[in-house]
Amino acid sequence: MLLAILTISLMAGLFGLILGYASIRFKVEGNPIVDQIDALLPQTQCGQCTYAGCRPYAEAIANGEAPINQCPPGGQATIVALADLLDTEVLELNAEHGEHLDVPLVAVIDEQTCIGCTLCIQACPVDAILGASKHMHTVIAAECTGCKLCLPPCPVDCIDMVPVRQTIDDWKWSNPLDHPQLVHDG
């Protein structure tokens, strides 16, 4: 009896030590679930979800503070992916936060009207606007995420959001399923 108690407590102590060591040795930096959620978000950094960027929204989702249906740029595809990751129910996109657009947008500055105030540069979450005080500004189109955050600060209203021009390289073969007459059911 005594021997058994002694053995068990010795083993418990040993395993405790191993676990304690492992928790230090294999410590995970950061919160992996936040990273996983962040990886699924479109990184538009538009703030339409009411958070200050995609990562803050990912943190809010991970903490259970925000539902998964507040990201209009990601649309239904992102909601499905998030539901899949978090094993929750698929929700409809919350229309309060905006509408999902199929064609991505890019900001264009009307350089004739721009007065060089730098306000849009400060607003751009991805540093995609180039310019200096009292000098003309321009958008680096390849880096623009189409978040529209540069629109409100502009005092002369010289920024337009235009659909990204689709080139021959963006074209995709269509899926036969999209042509229902091609598939004979039954």
Added chain:
Amino acid sequence: MMVNLHHFHGGLVLDGHKSESLRRGLLQASLPQRLILPLRQHIGDYNKPLVKVGQRVLRGDIIAASSSLICAAVHASTSGIVSEIGQFPVAHPSGQADSCIVIDVDGDDKAAIADIVDPENLGPEELIQRISRAGIVGLGGAAFPTSPKLSRGKSHGVDTLIINGIECEPYITCDDMLMRNYAVDVIRGCGYLQKILAPRKTLIAIEDNKPEAISAMLQALAEHALENAEIVPVPTIYPAGGEKQLIQILTGQEVPYGKLAFDIGLLCQNVGTCAAITRALERNEPLISRIVTCTGDNVVEPGNWEVRLGTPVSHLLELAGGFRHGDDAYLVMGGPMMGFALSGANVPIVKSSNCILVMREETIPHSPGYHDECIRCGKCTEVCPARLLPQQLYWHARARAYERTQEYHLFDCIECGCCSAVCPSQIPLVQYYRAAKGEIRAAQKAQFKSDRARARFEFREHRLLLKKQQDEERRRLKREALQQKRKQAADSTAVPDLVQAALERVRERKKAEQEETR
């Protein structure tokens, strides 16, 4: 030297339909009234136009080029005036327009002055440079720029150089016609490739349904004693001309997953590319023309024409006598298995255009109006030359489970069309795979963009934080400096301290005096 031939998995024996376009010899196409030259006729980056509207150009002038490595320059195919630079419909499955230079042909066909250098005196690097300047791309259909391929092959080291004269797709006979008429150019081109790559051996593979091409090539090879080179007749099984399939036939090796022919010491070039290399090096003729087959059951006089690049398809159709049955025809660029439908006859012939197939609507090969359900017969698996599981790929592509399609090696599919051709339910399988590939590539592109945006966002946050810290630090230093100053100022106004200091000075002086007197 005898080559033991091997087999690749599956494949099909198809009706050749090759004799129709071989009845007449090689014909020279007349110049059209205007040429439409797309800025990009290869796989890779766009060229920039080097000419302006209204400028006169001569045959062989470079009219568009790029500093990018994976690129092939575009030359004026004849003399004339540049009349427009803009968007025109091009030969692309989308039917969309692309950037083109239009030349109004003056009919003189005046050539630009060329500096002909004997290629025998040039080293491998100079030969590659000249091939690059001639805008040569792989003429087998993929149109990959030849010079970067050769540079890479040279740095990897090539054991076996494979020259592809297979032309396995039905109806197409342009390479056959090329070998019959320009066998010497092909063989001499192989010679230059040997000089650049220094391979241990060279295998020139030709399908055994082209006896005339084989005999012409044998004769040319005998005349131009090419070392360690051999002509290998290969059984006619579609798609023996696919790069990976041909490698398997000739060497028994399979190109490993995710690797290229270079990685196992091989390099493949099409016979047309070899002939173009000879023309470029010996006669300083850039790639401005190619042989195009115009055939099908809806064209009056099928044949092969040597056509200037940029010639509209409609011009070629006129030369071939127009449509046999009415005005309506189904135009395909390429062959019946891998070609794509053209949106109209106004698109130009480009470097990769090997065949214009003119069919009646009702005889369109393997493109039924509808398909039935899969009955799981497994015929597609039997014929797949890439040893894939087309049925599994189909189910997953249909369910849009794109990750699963990648697990079944979707990107190893060469889109040869064998599976679609044997499917008893007439499922357009390749169409499903192409759509899946497109979706996956688009998703990868979006992922790339979002990763970049994330990095830029995080960098900006970091920069703003750093700036905030720096500002705070500066404010703190300023505050401290101010406090110091205030303290000093407060000290200076204190009278007792002044008195104390004076007394101190007096005391010290006295002390010093005492020591002196002592």
